[in-house]
Amino acid sequence: MNKRRANHCEAYVSHGLGLFTDLYELTMVQAYFEQGMRGEAVFSLFSRALPQRRNFLVACGLDTLLDDLEAFHFDDGDIEYLASLDRFSPAFLDWLRDFRFTGTVYAVPEGTPVFADEPLLEIVAPLPQAQLIETLVMNQMQLQTVLASKAQRMAAAAAGRRVLDFGARRMHGFDAALKAARAFHVAGIAATSNVLAGRVWGVPVAGTMAHSYVQAHDDEREALRAFAQTFPDTVVLVDTYDTLAGVRKVVDLVRSGEARIGAVRLDSGDLLELARASRHLLDAAGLQHVGIVASGGLDEDRIAELVAADAPIGGFGVGSSMGVSDDAPNLDIAYKLCEYDGRGRLKLSSGKPVLPGRKQVFRSLRDGRAVGDVIARADESLAGEPLLHPVMRDGRRLHTPADLDALRTHAQESIARLPDAVQALEAAEPGYPVSVSAALREHQQQVAERIRAGQ
Amino acid sequence: MNKRRANHCEAYVSHGLGLFTDLYELTMVQAYFEQGMRGEAVFSLFSRALPQRRNFLVACGLDTLLDDLEAFHFDDGDIEYLASLDRFSPAFLDWLRDFRFTGTVYAVPEGTPVFADEPLLEIVAPLPQAQLIETLVMNQMQLQTVLASKAQRMAAAAAGRRVLDFGARRMHGFDAALKAARAFHVAGIAATSNVLAGRVWGVPVAGTMAHSYVQAHDDEREALRAFAQTFPDTVVLVDTYDTLAGVRKVVDLVRSGEARIGAVRLDSGDLLELARASRHLLDAAGLQHVGIVASGGLDEDRIAELVAADAPIGGFGVGSSMGVSDDAPNLDIAYKLCEYDGRGRLKLSSGKPVLPGRKQVFRSLRDGRAVGDVIARADESLAGEPLLHPVMRDGRRLHTPADLDALRTHAQESIARLPDAVQALEAAEPGYPVSVSAALREHQQQVAERIRAGQ
Numbered sequence: 001m002n003k004r005r006a007n008h009c010e011a012y013v014s015h016g017l018g019l020f021t022d023l024y025e026l027t028m029v030q031a032y033f034e035q036g037m038r039g040e041a042v043f044s045l046f047s048r049a050l051p052q053r054r055n056f057l058v059a060c061g062l063d064t065l066l067d068d069l070e071a072f073h074f075d076d077g078d079i080e081y082l083a084s085l086d087r088f089s090p091a092f093l094d095w096l097r098d099f100r101f102t103g104t105v106y107a108v109p110e111g112t113p114v115f116a117d118e119p120l121l122e123i124v125a126p127l128p129q130a131q132l133i134e135t136l137v138m139n140q141m142q143l144q145t146v147l148a149s150k151a152q153r154m155a156a157a158a159a160g161r162r163v164l165d166f167g168a169r170r171m172h173g174f175d176a177a178l179k180a181a182r183a184f185h186v187a188g189i190a191a192t193s194n195v196l197a198g199r200v201w202g203v204p205v206a207g208t209m210a211h212s213y214v215q216a217h218d219d220e221r222e223a224l225r226a227f228a229q230t231f232p233d234t235v236v237l238v239d240t241y242d243t244l245a246g247v248r249k250v251v252d253l254v255r256s257g258e259a260r261i262g263a264v265r266l267d268s269g270d271l272l273e274l275a276r277a278s279r280h281l282l283d284a285a286g287l288q289h290v291g292i293v294a295s296g297g298l299d300e301d302r303i304a305e306l307v308a309a310d311a312p313i314g315g316f317g318v319g320s321s322m323g324v325s326d327d328a329p330n331l332d333i334a335y336k337l338c339e340y341d342g343r344g345r346l347k348l349s350s351g352k353p354v355l356p357g358r359k360q361v362f363r364s365l366r367d368g369r370a371v372g373d374v375i376a377r378a379d380e381s382l383a384g385e386p387l388l389h390p391v392m393r394d395g396r397r398l399h400t401p402a403d404l405d406a407l408r409t410h411a412q413e414s415i416a417r418l419p420d421a422v423q424a425l426e427a428a429e430p431g432y433p434v435s436v437s438a439a440l441r442e443h444q445q446q447v448a449e450r451i452r453a454g455q
Numbered sequence: 456m457n458k459r460r461a462n463h464c465e466a467y468v469s470h471g472l473g474l475f476t477d478l479y480e481l482t483m484v485q486a487y488f489e490q491g492m493r494g495e496a497v498f499s500l501f502s503r504a505l506p507q508r509r510n511f512l513v514a515c516g517l518d519t520l521l522d523d524l525e526a527f528h529f530d531d532g533d534i535e536y537l538a539s540l541d542r543f544s545p546a547f548l549d550w551l552r553d554f555r556f557t558g559t560v561y562a563v564p565e566g567t568p569v570f571a572d573e574p575l576l577e578i579v580a581p582l583p584q585a586q587l588i589e590t591l592v593m594n595q596m597q598l599q600t601v602l603a604s605k606a607q608r609m610a611a612a613a614a615g616r617r618v619l620d621f622g623a624r625r626m627h628g629f630d631a632a633l634k635a636a637r638a639f640h641v642a643g644i645a646a647t648s649n650v651l652a653g654r655v656w657g658v659p660v661a662g663t664m665a666h667s668y669v670q671a672h673d674d675e676r677e678a679l680r681a682f683a684q685t686f687p688d689t690v691v692l693v694d695t696y697d698t699l700a701g702v703r704k705v706v707d708l709v710r711s712g713e714a715r716i717g718a719v720r721l722d723s724g725d726l727l728e729l730a731r732a733s734r735h736l737l738d739a740a741g742l743q744h745v746g747i748v749a750s751g752g753l754d755e756d757r758i759a760e761l762v763a764a765d766a767p768i769g770g771f772g773v774g775s776s777m778g779v780s781d782d783a784p785n786l787d788i789a790y791k792l793c794e795y796d797g798r799g800r801l802k803l804s805s806g807k808p809v810l811p812g813r814k815q816v817f818r819s820l821r822d823g824r825a826v827g828d829v830i831a832r833a834d835e836s837l838a839g840e841p842l843l844h845p846v847m848r849d850g851r852r853l854h855t856p857a858d859l860d861a862l863r864t865h866a867q868e869s870i871a872r873l874p875d876a877v878q879a880l881e882a883a884e885p886g887y888p889v890s891v892s893a894a895l896r897e898h899q900q901q902v903a904e905r906i907r908a909g910q
Binding site for chain 2: 023025026034143173207210215216269324326330341
């Protein structure tokens, strides 16, 4: 076999996503297949703990996941590759050839804040199906949830000023960059520099200019003039050589009528001092209408500092820190079997508890503010708003995709309902109260006892 | 426009990658277009600094990037979307419609260790072309270089024991997971659980079983027996309920002749203690041939500890830490204009120096060991091995893709030539010596003076 001529760009599509799975999913499913274990299973996706300095996560990724579950299949080349591994039986490979996901999915809406142990989604399907999609479900839900959760912190720190996603170049690949722009927008980021995300998701696109543009001209003033001529009222970068000298050139160009400029961008140095000095120069020249945008190594703490110091900055361009969620690039996310064939299931492995059976999360509000969640059995009816809703039945999504603007609004409103300390950047002490219902706790104990007795 | 019905799975392919760019690349290129600035540019890709606790990076990602550069174009839908933004002129959009990359690329071979400021690649092309591909080049080269660099540390820590990539579920999306498996293999990881990577890259695939398999059975012993019946000599997971009780069931199954089992996997608890106790149980039963594999929250430090303690573990399954390079998920990577129209270019922004002009890196060896690098002008002939080689001309790759095994060998050999302290997990003090040639330093000063005089 030619090792790499299978086109990597097309791998996601032509391979039908079926091979985007860990090998052990396929080996386990063949074992289930041979043992006739096709009973109904319930799997739960949840985060065992929140990352440090995170008081909640912003659930994200459901919409694209549902599309992927509808599309998930194995093509002829996939089957041929699997056959070449000499591990799988012809009967099993035939079964894979016809594989389609026909299960039911319950999920919290995208943009909803969730806490440790709370299911982001639960999947009810024949065991082999629910098993095979594990890698896909975890990879995609974690990606967008990690990124939305980080982005929400940027938006919160900016306290109403615009935050722009400039991070595609330092994200992890095409898929991450494309879905990041969507997750960021849901979480409150105003726009993205990623043009593909503009086309695919309709996220507003934004951008300024790079140092290379200024460098390529022999004269900085001429570079700024030429750019503003092509794009009147644009944002120009002023720190290529000397930031304040750059601002003076902008002043000169605008006052002489040679250019219309919307804002200057600062990308290095002490952003607070430079923003103040730039504002002073612009104001002194009567250019109150020319704004200031800052970028360069920004994260939520730096943005919060600048906002607290009342820096005259109207927008923040954020790259690497948000793009990979640098302080918490992954979650302790788990996709765990919690019921099979009508019986609750769990593990007894140290430090990795599982809540058995299908579940619901009830969020209680008081005076319009969330005061606590209860994780309960799915058939309980407790006070509060239930967070998990059916979103897919028989392998078909139940709703057309939610409008991104509606998801943004939902995220903003449901985060605003959290206690103030939970909305803060620092860890809340104590954190948001999440408890397990008496009935679920009792069920967990019963299952644990049954397992201990059986071993 | 329907905001999301453009299929996100197909976005990478059908859109021809052209829109995988930051908006400012397109606005700058339209400005270049209108000003007739189509002279030859040189851009250099390098990391300004190494992450903490990294003594070098492992260059990776070139092969897939060259494919992407050959494929890069704008399709009709891309042009239509760009037109809808009301920023671009019809003449410019027509020019984009015919866009193809026709430049020359010089690069260090994949698997080569590189240091701060050393170009991983340099691109020589008409300015608009070299500018438009910036986002693609940075995103793809950073992704694979970050991941290969982290994986190399895992392999080094394991000191010859096998390291397996189990991380797809916690990586950032499809593209990251697929390319990670390739980068990891180049950097010394033995195999991956990612089946798609097996098909696309020919990376060996490996896998065991999950807790869910055991949980789905009412009896753990029966679960292990059934799995080993389908897959004789496989690896079985023993920590679902009680690790050592699980090992005793394995002993019982093997000794009774009911199952052939290759190894047990430990995935929780104190791995050193459990490995020793498991080894003791297995050996006492005469099962010296049954191995032990460990997983669960492993990183290079934990692996090094286990190896130093001579833990009886034959292989390590690694997930999240390697999968996102959790201690350094991104690089301070930059793609900078260093020459345009025959003149060296740089920035004077604080803390972000650029070395002007096309460059070469010479690595000096003494007694078969690397003793220092010199970053020089491309036309210099200094002592040592030149690291940058032409890999693409006129937009066409010069070589068929390198065999992954050859890249693995190259990586292993060139890393083994580094000083011992540089190969260690801890930061070497002083680090590996990298200097700038007198001629390049002089050129840098001349360019800086020319720019200062001109502003």
